[in-house]
Amino acid sequence: MSLKDQHHTPRIIHHGGASGVTGSCHELVASPEHSLLVDCGLFQGEDAAADAFAQLEVNFDISRVRALVITHVHIDHVGRLPYLLAAGFSGPIICSKPTAELLPLVLEDALKIGFTRNRALIERFVDRVRELTVALGYRRWHDVVNDAGLALRVKLKRAGHILGSSYVEVAVNDKTHGDKGPGQRHRVVFSGDLGAPHSPLLAAPRSPYGADVLVLESTYGNRHHEGRRERSQALERAIEQALENRGTVIIPAFSIGRTQALLYELEGIVHRYKTRAAQAGRLDWSALEIIVDSPLAARFTRVYRRLAPYWDAEAQRRLRSGRHPLSFAGVYTVDDHAEHEQTVKYLAQSGRPAVVIAASGMCAGGRVVNYLRAMLGDPRHQVLFVGYQGAGTPGRDIQRYGPAGGYVVLDGERIDIRAGVTTISGYSAHAGCDDLLRFVRRMRRWPGEIRLVHGDDHARRALKQELEAMAQKRGENARVMLPQNAV
Structure with missing residues (x-):
């Protein structure tokens, strides 16, 4: 029946x-x-x-x-x-x-x-x-x-x-x-x-x-998503390219879930690179800043840390070994709007390599839009998508038209896309x-x-x-x- x-x-x-x-x-x-x-x-x-x-x-x-x-x-x-x-x-x-x-x-x-x-x-x-x-x-x-x-x-x-x-x-x-x-x-x-x-x-x-x-x-x-090893390698390649180009990797990410997952993965990559510090010819990751430009994401991350008993077994092992997957050296949080504006200007002009995680995840608003407006026209930088981009959103347009040298409209302004555009589907939640x-x-x-x-x-x-x-x-x-x- x-x-x-x-x-x-x-x-x-x-x-x-x-x-x-x-x-x-x-x-x-x-x-x-x-x-x-x-x-x-x-x-x-x-x-x-x-x-x-x-x-x-x-x-x-x-x-x-x-x-x-x-x-x-x-x-x-x-x-x-x-x-x-x-x-x-x-x-x-x-x-x-x-x-x-x-x-x-x-x-x-x-x-x-x-x-x-x-x-x-x-x-x-x-x-x-x-x-x-x-x-x-x-x-x-x-x-x-x-x-x-x-x-x-x-x-x-x-x-x-x-x-x-x-x-x-x-x-x-x-x-x-x-x-x-x-x-x-x-x-x-x-x-x-x-x-x-x-x-x-x-x-x-x-x-x-x-x-x-x-x-x-x-x-x-x-x-179909990439496996964990493939997506981690893709994330490493994107960051290494930023180091080589002296540019910024802009990662549009929702404040809850994706931001914390990315911090966890970045901590793992940085930890691995520290253990290989003696290897000749490796890029100097100590020069890399990881910036979380979202007060809301920072608040969620603090709650995530408080909810560590609900983390999976692998994350529990990291904690027991003395590591701090969501708060580690090189991670900076941008709080007020004035500091946000200064950070955008500094990264766009200085050539300091960085990873910026900012909302919104589909580029439909929020602080990430200011980074995109400042950096999409510069080939030194990259936009890295790690989650679903809904039809009709600026994120979908950048994802679709960026690799072919197209443009996107942000806040009524047409911006030509010269920055690199990469998508890693495996990090989707x-x-x-x-x-x-x-x-x-x-x-x-x-x-x-x-x-x-x-x-x-x-x-x-x-x-x-x-x-x-x-x-x-x-x-x-x-x-x-x-x-x-x-x-």
């Missing part, structure tokens, strides 16, 4: 993140009176409508929503939370313990950018979110509803995307049959955003035992096509229905073909769907 056949049988409504990469918001309607919301994210890039405010409004019925589950704190998964609370939602906000630590920082920054600079209003909202937050340990069932007619439980498991990220198992037991015997039971899994194996600091996600329905992300459904297929393949009980979300049309269709071919080869009866956002 399909999940949509009976009104007491769960059904899924996508309020965002289905026909697009951003705006994730999925409602599992377990009964006419009870539903569960998974994420409530912001639309970005090409997914953002012309009437952006109307798109932000929560225009669906929230009277039946018993809880919101947050898979992780990226803005395309939590950015509409202020609107959800404004619409009257007062239920629990369920998330992992690390996510509960990170969420207030994300929301505070989002409110400053999109709502108000009024400190009192921001603090009032953030305090309200803290009151509603229910922080769960991994792999433990939590009751959302348990009455005479319905049992609705959730369990979080590590997703390996950013620190605290989770995928969500939902168990639904319809208890309305009474003397007719036990009601129908369903298991639904929402993948959230899955990480690639061997991501710095993060344990790789392990597949669930099984599900009736799997809601699966497909961001890189048509892409998202699982690649092989990783997504492996997540499904390793389930002991395959889902009868797989709903592909959080991907552009090409990625979703490519992953659908791969999943269908894999199901046919294994003799599994899995229907792969490409759902649309609810109107």
Whole structure:
């Protein structure tokens, strides 16, 4: 029986993140009176409508929503939370313990950018979110509803995307049959955003035992990532070129997740070079400055360090050996705007080799835009992309047109691209096509229905073909769907 056949049988409504990469918001309607919301994210890039405010409004019925589950704190998964609370939602906000630590920082920054600079209003909202937050340990069932007619439980498991990220198992037991015997039971899994194996600091996600329905992300459904060794070597080459050219490597990166992963990898590279210091002919890495130009990223990094018990086994070994993967010699943080402007000018003119990590990750705003405006026209410098660049963003334009000597428009200004442009897909926080297929393949009980979300049309269709071919080869009866956002 399909999940949509009976009104007491769960059904899924996508309020965002289905026909697009951003705006994730999925409602599992377990009964006419009870539903569960998974994420409530912001639309970005090409997914953002012309009437952006109307798109932000929560225009669906929230009277039946018993809880919101947050898979992780990226803005395309939590950015509409202020609107959800404004619409009257007062239920629990369920998330992992690390996510509960990170969420207030994300929301505070989002409110400053999109709502108000009024400190009192921001603090009032953030305090309200803290009151509603229910922080769960991994792999433990939590009751959302348990009455005479319905049992609705959730369990979080590590997703390996950013620190605290989770995928969500939902168990639904319809208890309305009474003397007719036990009601129908369903298991639904929402993948959230899955990480690639061997991501710095993060344990790789392990597949669930099984599900009736799997809601699966497909961001890189048509892409394959380099292995860890290949991507580390590519990062080293990019930095060595900066040293040779006396230029800057500009890395657009989101403040949470990608920045910390890059610092971890850079610490590993610097550590290896220190052990090879006696080798003749090697470039002098001691001349290299690593600059984190984002106050928000610096705050997140401090929280990441505090959450070291949630790091993976390799990172724990580094700590035990006396190393400091997120705070090591040569790393500098730029705080106020005046210091930021001085740093941009200094690096553009001085010829001092440096790596700059700055937000935003898709070059759609933030401090990275000033570095790009100052340096894209100079062949000494490089732009290094380490994450997904959404269609319609300046990052995608630089990535696409830069290698051919094209141009990009930043803040209304046309800038010719003479700097080098490199992409390392292996550092993406998202699982690649092989990783997504492996997540499904390793389930002991395959889902009868797989709903592909959080991907552009090409990625979703490519992953659908791969999943269908894999199901046919294994003799599994899995229907792969490409759902649309609810109107």
